[in-house]
Amino acid sequence: MAVLTEVSDEQAGALCRLYGLGELDALTGIPQGIENTNYKLMAGGKRYILTLFEGRTDLSELPYFLTLMNEVAEAGLPAPRPLEQAEGGMLTEVAGKPAAILSFLRGKDIPAPTPEDAHGAGAFLARLHQVTANTSLHRPNSMGVASWQVMAKRLSGRLDHFAGGLEAEVSDVLSELTVSKPSGLPRGAIHADYFPDNLLWSDGAISGVIDFYFACTDDLAYDLAVAMNAYTPEDRPDEGQGDALLEGYETVRPLTKAEKAALPAFLTGSALRFFLSRATDLVFPPQGALYQGKDPLPWLELMRKRREKMGAAT
Incomplete structure (x- = not known):
């Protein structure tokens, strides 16, 4: 979230x-973030969020995102509810x-969640x-394995600058993940970016x-793996937040035997995803975005740890 486009009081x-x-x-204006422009808007004594969707967002997919948020809010969970215009329609220009x-x-994110916080995040x-899980909405995962392969190819010749032999290592991991990709697991609409700063x-x-x-x-278990990795502190990876998030999750929705078997591969893959996306944004900064690069190396180290357990599980 960032102020990339100025909006006047008249507008x-x-x-x-x-x-x-x-x-x-x-x-x-809300200065944090890089993807879209956001403002706090107060009108008629009430507070709202005004979001302008910038170039990195596929405009054809906006109805999916907004409708999903509305479905979650309608179900009673605290998600942003898109407002409709007086004459109908959620989008304008x-x-x-x-x-x-x-x-x-209302609320604020917790920048350094404790295992107790992670437990609550998992249950949520x-x-x-x-x-x-039962929504009729559908959108392919644009950040799935195919996108990891595209990013790795784009970074070809540059990965070894991050760590010696990394290009071959990433190729090996991608091959392992492609071979071990599970099927038939419970699926639905997943958040896919369940980081601590996206929870208030x-x-x-x-x-x-x-x-x-x-x-x-x-797969729902893939979303869980993303969250477990996201809640693993980059500077304190052994504090147990990821495991606490899993424990909290299973107090509400116990995993199936197949999901538990797939979790090591999902943990490895999601760590690779965030390493590659961070590395890509460092090497090829998003055009027109106020982007401050984030260090991808902690995600590389996490991927290696997750991969060790993936090997032990097979």
Whole structure:
């Protein structure tokens, strides 16, 4: 989330009228993030989030993301609810960019979650999966194994700058993951980016899950693996947050035997995914984005640890 496109008070006021929100009270840019432009919008004494979708977002997929958020909110979980215009429709255009207004969720993320926090995050993810497992919505995973192969190919000749022999290592891991890819597991709409900064907390409880813009249809256990890796601190990987998240998840939705068998491969693959995406953004910075590169090497080390357990499980 970042302010990549300026929105004037006049434009915001016109939006407020379009959505029937009353008069504009205030408009404040949200500087964090890199993907889209976000503002806190206050109108009629109420708070909202105005999001402008920038170039990295596939505009044809916006209805999927917004409809999924609405389904989750309708099911009673704290997710942003896209507002509809007075004459219908969730999307509009501001400053030449597609835009939507979302309900405001109170709370803040926990930058350094404890194992107890991770346990609660895992239980909440399982509740989310119970809601999304039966949705009729469908979107292929644009960050699945095929995309990892594309990123690895794009980084060809550069991976060894991160670590000696890495190009061959990544090729080997991709081959292993392709061979061991499980099938027939429970599937549904997954969040696919369940990091601590996408979960809001208030008074010790989860008050919101945000940023559904990587959501897609895939194995629920893969989403769990993404979350377990995301909650593993880069500087303190042995504190147990990933295991605590798994324990919390299974208090709500116990894994099947097949899902448990697939988890080591999913953990290895999701760690590789985030190493490759971080490495790609360092070598090929997103055009027009206020991007500060993140170190991909902790994800490489995590991938290696996960791979050891994947080998032990086979």
